[in-house]
Amino acid sequence: MTDRTRPTRAQTRRRILDAAFAVFGQKGIAAAKLTEVAAAAGLTKGAVYSSFASKDELVLALMEEHAAHRLEASLAGFAEAGDGGAGLANVAAVLMHEMRTDAVWHRLLAEFFAMAHQDDRRRAALRDRRREVRGTIARALERLAEGLDLQLPLPAEEFAVVLLALSNGLAVEADIDDEAVPEGLLGQVLTLLAGDAVAKVRAAAVSDPEAQPPPGRTSPSSVRKR
Incomplete structure (x- = not known):
């Protein structure tokens, strides 16, 4: 059985930032939703909020x-x-x-x-x-x-x-x-x-x-x- 290592906080943050750049760049800040950022990062919305308190902070x-x-x-x-x-x-x-x-x-x-x-x-x-x-x-x-x-x-x-x-x-x-x-x-x-x-x-x-x-x-x- 292959061990699955949970991503570190830094790795999770990196995934969110990369996903946010792609989503915001495509849709614009106002139109984009954090659920879309979470989906693009392969994470839950809760995981996004654990790293960033709001879309503005992101x-x-x-x-x-x-x-x-x-x-x-x-x-x-x-x-x-x-x-x-x-x-x-x-x-x-x-x-x-x-x-x-x-x-x-x-x-x-x-x-x-x-x-x-x-x-x-x-x-x-x-x-x-x-x-x-x-x-x-x-x-x-x-x-x-x-x-x-x-x-x-x-x-x-x-x-x-x-x-x-x-x-x-x-x-x-x-x-x-x-x-x-x-x-x-x-x-x-x-x-x-x-x-x-x-x-x-x-x-x-x-x-x-x-x-x-x-x-x-x-x-x-x-x-x-x-």
Whole structure:
């Protein structure tokens, strides 16, 4: 007789998230039912509620996970580049790829935002979750800046907002008219934002590899909001 091992809580959560993405992507958030998500996951509705208290919580968890995935992929591209300039291009390329292959994520975000417009509870939940995502991105940007001895062009928290706004906004425009958003557009914008800082670091390294940062230079950590 073959032993049957019950899935772990993490495995069950993974199945629910994957099923929810498929169901919400096909039917939309408002029209989809948790019973349909449960059926797609091969679970009972009770199993879904044991992991997520509501459909809203499930949607927010999906969005948070997607933002984390994009961040990890982008940071990997930055690290592989070996320098700030190429790193910016790699980050932009990863974000553009995510935008075009995962357009459903942006439709879900737009739909949930519209649903939350007249619902204070939903708006508060979406706001709090996005603050968590921005905080994660900001901390990662600060670590990168410190590791590359690079001063960010904006405080990390504001730069995180810009990155999210650019990638989400361009994704919507690309979904409406793909020809309107060329592959290199996001990279050009990021270079305009941070290219000058990268160029200054490169110039300083070439002129004197052993030189310390200028006395008046502000470290990335000093621009953190308290």
